[in-house]
Amino acid sequence: MKNLKLLLAGTVAALALGGTAAQAERGTDGDLKILFWQAVSTMNPYLSGGTKEVYASSMVIEPLARYDEKGELVPTLVTEIPTLENGGVAQDLLSMTWKIKPDVKWSDGTPFTAEDAIFTWKYCTAPDGGCAQAAQYEGVKSVEAPDPQTIKITFTEPKPYPYSAFVGAQSPIIQKKQFENCVGAKAPGCTDANFKPVGTGPFVVKDFKPNDVITLTANENYRDPAKPAFASVTLKGGGDAASAARAVLETGEYDYAWNMQVEPEVLATMMKAGKGTLVTAFGTQVERINLNHYNADPALGAKRSTKEAGPHPSLSDPAVRRALSLAIDRDIIDEAGYGEAGKPTCNIVPGPPAYASTKNDSWCLKQDIEGANKLLEDAGWKKGPDGIRAKDGVRLSFLYTTSTNSVRQATQELVKAMWAEIGVDAELRNASASVFFGGDPASPDTFQKFYADVEMYTNNFDGTDPEKYLAEWLCDKVPGPENGWQGQNIPRYCNPEYDKLVNELSKTADISKREELAKQLNDMLTEEGAHIPLIYRGQISSHSVTLEGVKMNAWDSELWNVADWSRKK
Template identity: 80%
Template sequence: MKKLTVFLASTAAALALAGTAANAERATDGDLKILFWQAVSTLNPYLSGGTKEIYSSSLTIEPLARYDQTGTLTPWLVTEIPTVDNGGVAKDMTSITWKLKPGVKWSDGTPFTAEDVIFTWQYCTAPDGGCAQKAQYEGVKSVEALDPTTVKVTFTEPKYYPYSAFVGAQSPIIQKAQFKDCVGAKAPGCTSANFGPIGTGPFVVKEFKPNDVVTYVANPNYRDAAKPAFASVTLKGGGDAPSAARAVLETGEFDYAWNMQVEPEVLATMIAKGKGKIETAFGTQVERINLNWFNPDPALGDKRSTKEAGPHPALKDPAVRKALSMAIDREVIDEVGYGEAGKPTCNIVPAPDIYISTTNDWCLKQDIDGANKLLDEAGWKKGSDGIRAKDGVKLSFLYQTSTNSVRQGTQALVKDWWQQIGVASELRNVAASVFFGGDPASPDTFQKFYADVEMYTNNFDGTDPEKYLAEWLCDKIPSPANGWQGQNIPRYCNPDYDKIVAELAKTGDLAKRAELAKKANDMLTAEGAHIPLIHRGQPSAISNTLAGVNMNAWDSELWNAADWSRKK
């Protein structure tokens, strides 16, 4: 496939230079070089659930509020965080009112208004729109402008944690003027907008080569006249995690490399070169194996991995789902692949402390004998080849993940452990730029899930898990109807689970919210929507010449790029 090159701001560089002349501190530190070994495929995070798309777009488009490095909710495009005490949140918890900062402009110089906020909600919730972040707007009844700088969000019922829509890197505001003709089924076809969203952030997209490189220049209309310090950003994609780490820590070619999923001993050797460091922030990332609840048999054609395909012939058995988890030694995976940047876990919600469940801690101890016994009792008998079968169905699975040495190492370990319980697995890895790319035409995306099991990591913005837990609602399952962009990747559906999440949304007491969140978390693990493996830190490589980086596991790692500068 030919690379598409889109020139999105032909006068952006000139405008940036003009801004530099007027404001000596802006754009004086040259080019900031960032490396994502998982290349970026779109700059519209509403059309991809991939972290690389969320982070790369956060340099240009922003939410109303976001979380800082401590997990504290912070005003961004608004004057303050609405609360009941300041009158911003209704006493009955049915609405929240945001006051936009005065004078904020889009990078094209036009005013940022309440109409853009309203449009963003309409865009993501439009029928057939395939919005990958639809869970962020769960429970929103309406969004209205009280005046050009005041937005009122009304909920379908009392919402005791109202900071979901328009909060965090997964829910940024897009410009109505740019995207007004890109609503619903038209969304994926708006290449120019998707590859170069006009934003309020510190940088403007100059050129984008999908799955390769993004170049940005300083936004001449950024609200702080002294920022950003860098005149431009080059965000290069591709390669692998070790080579990305090496480019910062050994050769010094790049300033920042995201997602250093590299064996601990390899990183230690690189750090010894003295050119950079690894900084790790623990938030809510969990490396997990998703189990496909729908039948992915290729013989089913377009119906595979959809509701029409019917339940998975083997994974529909709870005994199989539990045995797969019991056979895994999470301590070994952590020791070999993560070291101090990981912790074994049985939870999909691993933090903050108030939400950590201990109900599923049985999974922390590998139990090969117990897994074999469970499968024996469930009627899965070993054949002459050592593989279990029942009613003509074999326990033989296609196990896919993205291309990465740590993940391939984990695959090899899991394959061996599953073989010890009579389960065969075919290992497959897909280039990360494709796997996480969200292209509805590709058969290889993690959303399409044309496999039996697949492994990756995911997390949620901020410290409250409500909108994250909403991702496993029945109506969030990816399908052709939503462009394969639903967030419920395992295709798990339980009306009782939906009721728990609905109750969480209307519960105000923090202790009760924690109880409900744990209950939802426990149901997902106990019923086998997925197999949690490792609570991952977020390690990134940072050059010793770079200043101002505040590692953030609760939002985009690039959240404060406007404050980054070159050490003098």
């Protein structure tokens, strides 16, 4: 129990979100111009696992608690963080209780109550709902309202780390009144609600143009009457990372631009204009190549990349998966595309440091072309006249897709050349980020559909504890038609032993044991080739030198404290 108390006490900091620069009354600083080169497709993060949707919506809809820039839990819509010490977490670890702050209102002026939390849980766990954030509610047995200001969460079994449901930008609360007719299969069709959610955050959506522009205005019912300082926000989407960086750093047209995935030397040149600055924070973000464990042959039609398609004809071979990783020189990729904002990695959980494994570094971090070739040769994959390896009529030729971005396309070219050295061919494709990360179940080009053999992108998790993130690779989290293609297990990896270990982690209180289990799970994913981790990425964005109050946050939404932003006077 001592270790459990240390875990719960050390994870939280029950501090109210405070402002930074002194602010005048609400709305005195005009329009805040934000640029996302990956355009936003919805303001409902439960229908898209894309970071851009999570970040944009965080200005409007909020969780009960979020993580600050230090990775500590802070109350947002509640009076304090529940712990064993304050009685908010039950001694048997089977329940926790949150107390809502007095007089919290939705942007339409109606009271925010525990019923909204109950509804949100039901919304995300509804059959056929295709909730992209289902892992956040893993192990929740019930959500109840002892009174309108109290939320009681009961777990199916003791939950040593209970901070998941309604915590962080990926798990906000949505209004029951607005979404009650949008449950289950009806969820994607509720356009008005998904584009213009009623929220408790500092801003309200005035106009939403999918994959283009979002116009927001200050929430007149926001709980702090002096905030936000900005009267409105214009969030423009589209373009590319370099043009987004230029719009802040060189021309000063925008106040903030997210995700500066731009070559280091290009950013250095832009900085000389003196219009903006770069902000970076290392959290849990990893650029990775997912390997499809299901057959992605287009000839399979609607069955492709589903369980019905069967195992992938070549990537189901562990030797092939290992050889693809061995052939990659991560140092070159890091130098070419990331510089100081990246570090080569073999982990899918790269941080915090206590959770970062080193087990696979000896074979994974350094390129080994000779070893990769031997591995394939010994497994029976022989080179043909064209130099491409094949076995039993199956060629090692892969469709390799990612989002459109100069750094990613350069990485594709580098990886293609490295794989060619071991007799593996790659056809390179890319799709607009707004489509690739959009989560539209009707689109064939989303990362969830995974209509390719391998695909590359970055992902991360809220907060500092990886339990709910590691649960994304459970066998029942595979995307497919039955869940609206919103399952989080993108590689279609399935190992019952992995599932058992995740279950053990969910029951473990001892901090050192949790760290050990998390490392084991991380190592299984790398060793068994669920994916190929490439670069531990720092989150790097840019903002105008006239913008104050920005606290770069790698543990939650980068816009987590946008209510505190103001214009330098």
